[in-house]
Amino acid sequence: MADTFTFELVSPEKLMLSGAAEIVTVPAVEGDMGVLSNHAPVMTSLRPGLVSVKMADGDETEYFVKGGFADITPDAVTVLAEFAIPRGELTSEMMAGQRKAAEEAMNAEKDENRKADHQSYLDQLTHFEETHL
Structure with a gap:
């Protein structure tokens, strides 16, 4: 058995x-x-994507997360996600809604630096959708 x-x-x-x-x-x-x-x-911010987990009992599962961060220590990993859903429950309609909200936030933003952040996030959502759905 692995550690x-x-x-x-x-x-x-x-x-x-x-x-x-x-x-x-x-x-x-x-x-x-x-x-x-x-x-x-280490502590890291998260981009939209999959958290994959292999539990000690052998069960493997994936969750789609959108934003948040992971706090990693030698004996623990805590993922605090802005949004999380089991991969099996993720639908194209949900992703379209996420993309639409990101586009609206980007279009409403006046600050060019923040607009670029929104565009980057939208690109990450689009890439995830194209490669995983």
Whole structure:
């Protein structure tokens, strides 16, 4: 049995998943990041993407997350997501709604730097949709 660590995925609505995990992959802003037990401490922001988890009991699951951050320590990973949903419940209609909201936020923004941030986020959503749905 591989070394395990505590994993929690939390959305604003509820605790989505909690337990002992063997490996977690998070969609960090700099790229996907695999985490095993005894990982160096790090905190990273998340981009839209999949959190993949292999639990100690062998169960494997994926959640789509949108924004938030991951706090990683040698013995725990906590993902605090702005939005999280099991991958099996994610639909094209949901993604279209997410894209529409991002487009509206970008178009309403007056500050060019913030507008660029919104465009980057919209690009990330579009890329996720094109590669995963």
